[in-house]
Amino acid sequence: MSSDQNNAVILLSGGMDSATVLAIAREQGYACHALSFRYGQRHGAELQAAARVAKTLGAVQHRVMDLDLSLFGGSALTDTRIDLPESPGEGIPVTYVPARNTVFLSVALAWAEVLQARHIFIGVNAVDYSGYPDCRPAFIEAFEHLANLATRAGVEGQHLTIHAPLQQMSKAEIIRRGVALGVDFAETVTCYGADDSGRACGVCDACRLRIQGFEEAGLPDVTRYLARPEP
Amino acid sequence: MSSDQNNAVILLSGGMDSATVLAIAREQGYACHALSFRYGQRHGAELQAAARVAKTLGAVQHRVMDLDLSLFGGSALTDTRIDLPESPGEGIPVTYVPARNTVFLSVALAWAEVLQARHIFIGVNAVDYSGYPDCRPAFIEAFEHLANLATRAGVEGQHLTIHAPLQQMSKAEIIRRGVALGVDFAETVTCYGADDSGRACGVCDACRLRIQGFEEAGLPDVTRYLARPEP
Numbered sequence: 001m002s003s004d005q006n007n008a009v010i011l012l013s014g015g016m017d018s019a020t021v022l023a024i025a026r027e028q029g030y031a032c033h034a035l036s037f038r039y040g041q042r043h044g045a046e047l048q049a050a051a052r053v054a055k056t057l058g059a060v061q062h063r064v065m066d067l068d069l070s071l072f073g074g075s076a077l078t079d080t081r082i083d084l085p086e087s088p089g090e091g092i093p094v095t096y097v098p099a100r101n102t103v104f105l106s107v108a109l110a111w112a113e114v115l116q117a118r119h120i121f122i123g124v125n126a127v128d129y130s131g132y133p134d135c136r137p138a139f140i141e142a143f144e145h146l147a148n149l150a151t152r153a154g155v156e157g158q159h160l161t162i163h164a165p166l167q168q169m170s171k172a173e174i175i176r177r178g179v180a181l182g183v184d185f186a187e188t189v190t191c192y193g194a195d196d197s198g199r200a201c202g203v204c205d206a207c208r209l210r211i212q213g214f215e216e217a218g219l220p221d222v223t224r225y226l227a228r229p230e231p
Numbered sequence: 232m233s234s235d236q237n238n239a240v241i242l243l244s245g246g247m248d249s250a251t252v253l254a255i256a257r258e259q260g261y262a263c264h265a266l267s268f269r270y271g272q273r274h275g276a277e278l279q280a281a282a283r284v285a286k287t288l289g290a291v292q293h294r295v296m297d298l299d300l301s302l303f304g305g306s307a308l309t310d311t312r313i314d315l316p317e318s319p320g321e322g323i324p325v326t327y328v329p330a331r332n333t334v335f336l337s338v339a340l341a342w343a344e345v346l347q348a349r350h351i352f353i354g355v356n357a358v359d360y361s362g363y364p365d366c367r368p369a370f371i372e373a374f375e376h377l378a379n380l381a382t383r384a385g386v387e388g389q390h391l392t393i394h395a396p397l398q399q400m401s402k403a404e405i406i407r408r409g410v411a412l413g414v415d416f417a418e419t420v421t422c423y424g425a426d427d428s429g430r431a432c433g434v435c436d437a438c439r440l441r442i443q444g445f446e447e448a449g450l451p452d453v454t455r456y457l458a459r460p461e462p
Contacts, residue, residue: 067298107330
């Protein structure tokens with residue numbers, strides 16, 4: 001095990017946000033160790049997307065951890081008995097997976113500790129935290145505080161940082177930044193109900209936000225859609 | 232999904248501490264949902280112990296989540312290339328699993344959210360936190376703060392509590408308390424290198440602390456040992 005101040009763990013879902021985060025971390029000079037989860041998603045397309053993105057954007061390595069949150073149910077993303085929403089509702093969406101970001105950051109922390117990495121990157125952003133409690137800035141701050149108490153690094157007086165570079169960005173800004181850094185968004189999958197080849201449904205919450213994001217960014221939407229709703 | 236103020240998630244390893252925690256939570260009137268992990272331990276004896284203990288002490292249910300922390304290595308408990316210590320050393324022990332309690336509490340939080348449980352119990356204690364950063368009281372407080380920011384409960388103004396009832400107790404006090412509450416410690420496995428039938432090695436750190444605990448408690452040690460070192 002060698003100490004490397006340059007190592008960073010990047011949570012990589014295969015979606016557009018985390019791909020942009022990986023591109024940002026690489027631009028900042030970090031050696032990026034990408035981490036994805038097989039957590040009971042409805043489809044495997046996003047993990048294939050994560051593998052493509054990790055390779056294209058120059059991650060040092062990419063690991064996928066099995067962590068079956070569908071054991072507990074409670075989310076439309078992991079529980080097939082709950083219907084996917086076609087439009088945003090009030091409050092916390094049914095697509096919220098209980099404590100998902102807490103669990104993902106914790107596992108990233110475990111890996112960071114083994115790698116002696118002092119940096120963890122996560123792609124939470126303003127659009128999400130309107131509905132998901134674990135996307136709020138206060139949550140990220142609380143996790144950073146915890147991380148420094150939970151680890152050797154903290155005991156040894158070193159500081160571990162949780163980076164959430166998209167936190168204050170709109171979807172359109174994320175897309176512009178990603179394109180500027182060479183992210184090929186055609187490689188990414190955002191859709192909650194993508195088919196096996198990664199084609200997007202075009203109608204779920206995530207697709208609507210993505211479509212709107214490209215429109216607002218004034219950039220061509222390279223996503224492959226099965227159907228595309230009328231604007 | 233029904234709301235139940237009485238529901239609690241109990242982290243149950245199969246060792247003596249978490250068995251005592253389960254007994255304490257039951258005595259306090261909680262409906263106990265026991266959670267264990269198949270996280271890459273060297274042996275399966277402790278999971279069998281957890282199943283026995285959950286049943287004997289009246290848990291409502293017991294679930295085992297697969298979460299392979301050995302994917303990252305870095306601990307003698309999950310990495311067979313690192314030798315187990317025969318006596319306590321300086322600083323953080325090699326048996327420390329990076330960020331383990333953070334990961335376990337996070338998954339417990341996910342389940343608590345689905346169960347609408349407001350209580351999570353964990354068996355960290357004073358003997359452990361001399362060496363493990365994620366057993367310190369400040370760590371538990373930081374996790375509770377995080378839990379309330381990370382979840383629906385927090386957003387909806389309800390409070391989630393992390394209970395660590397053994398925190399200030401010595402091993403001897405834990406044993407006395409457990410025996411008083413009807414814990415059969417013969418059902419538990421503490422040893423880092425137990426054999427398949429749950430017999431303890433008698434020489435590792437965990438065995439030494441256990442032997443010493445029974446001696447200090449002035450109670451007969453019901454553990455089945457393969458070998459027992461001279462005092």
